[in-house]
Amino acid sequence: MTKDKTVRLTKFELELMTALWELGQASVREIQEKLPEKKRPAYTTVQTIVYRLEEKGAVRRVKKIGNAHIFEAAVTRQSTHRRLINELLDLFGGSARPLMAHLVETGKLSLEDVRELESDLLKQDGQPAKGEEGKKRGRT
Amino acid sequence: MTKDKTVRLTKFELELMTALWELGQASVREIQEKLPEKKRPAYTTVQTIVYRLEEKGAVRRVKKIGNAHIFEAAVTRQSTHRRLINELLDLFGGSARPLMAHLVETGKLSLEDVRELESDLLKQDGQPAKGEEGKKRGRT
DNA sequence: GACAGCCTACTACAATAGTCGTATTTTTAG
DNA sequence: CTAAAAATACGACTATTGTAGTAGGCTGTC
Numbered sequence: 085m086t087k088d089k090t091v092r093l094t095k096f097e098l099e100l101m102t103a104l105w106e107l108g109q110a111s112v113r114e115i116q117e118k119l120p121e122k123k124r125p126a127y128t129t130v131q132t133i134v135y136r137l138e139e140k141g142a143v144r145r146v147k148k149i150g151n152a153h154i155f156e157a158a159v160t161r162q163s164t165h166r167r168l169i170n171e172l173l174d175l176f177g178g179s180a181r182p183l184m185a186h187l188v189e190t191g192k193l194s195l196e197d198v199r200e201l202e203s204d205l206l207k208q209d210g211q212p213a214k215g216e217e218g219k220k221r222g223r224t
Numbered sequence: 225m226t227k228d229k230t231v232r233l234t235k236f237e238l239e240l241m242t243a244l245w246e247l248g249q250a251s252v253r254e255i256q257e258k259l260p261e262k263k264r265p266a267y268t269t270v271q272t273i274v275y276r277l278e279e280k281g282a283v284r285r286v287k288k289i290g291n292a293h294i295f296e297a298a299v300t301r302q303s304t305h306r307r308l309i310n311e312l313l314d315l316f317g318g319s320a321r322p323l324m325a326h327l328v329e330t331g332k333l334s335l336e337d338v339r340e341l342e343s344d345l346l347k348q349d350g351q352p353a354k355g356e357e358g359k360k361r362g363r364t
Numbered sequence: 365g366a367c368a369g370c371c372t373a374c375t376a377c378a379a380t381a382g383t384c385g386t387a388t389t390t391t392t393a394g
Numbered sequence: 395c396t397a398a399a400a401a402t403a404c405g406a407c408t409a410t411t412g413t414a415g416t417a418g419g420c421t422g423t424c
Binding site: 251252253267268271275290291292293 | 400401402403
């Protein structure tokens, strides 16, 4: 079910997707305007990318307002992020540990962060909330 | 000081670099053979990429053995990884927290991992680790 | 119902990236 | 010394990305 395709996106495409994820549904114009001014490409440039994203199956047209098409993401931020993370992880031998270590070394992650993360984990793990949670127990 | 340039590498270039990092110093032939057979491109393909990497300043020629050039990485794995991580982090709003969360959610990071990480942090932070903690040992 | 404006659908083109083939130059085994 | 083997130096081509112009189609407005 959560089998949504994880298309490979370039950096720029990713930025458009990010804009779209935030907008929910939007026209090319809105997407373009959502991009930071410094690197805001021409309207047609954005249009082209959106079309390509559509071909890749990353976005889809949902409706038409006036004569403008309204798009929305067809892949979730989640799955896209997951894909990126996995790719990065591969570089680190597939394990998150070295990545963590690196984050710590470069000061991106502090002891506090880790502690808080731990307590969050405990909460989730200790008392399995109501509902479904038994699926992702990848404990080795 | 550690001001080594972080060139932008494509996925494939990254694979070559990984091979080279592991080899230390190597000829084009060696790099090529280090790549997994399934996706091992022609010798000249690898050669081309190595040359481009050289232009980008990611590798350099160190010497010549016979008529073969020997290359070595000119950028560290560290800095390259750091760059990639930062890029990924940007997607997560620049903070490592959401990234962590994501790792946990997808089962890439367990409570155990977090705990161990924490104790490592304590060791490093509290008192300079005793001995084999050194990850920046020069040559392998 | 003519027009200004916004959109779309196409087309184009340069810069990268990915892949090699080939003609030469070296090195090296006989 | 000579020929095969191994590298090199280049050139070429395709695919993908990044960027955008243009012609023509709706639409809302006097």
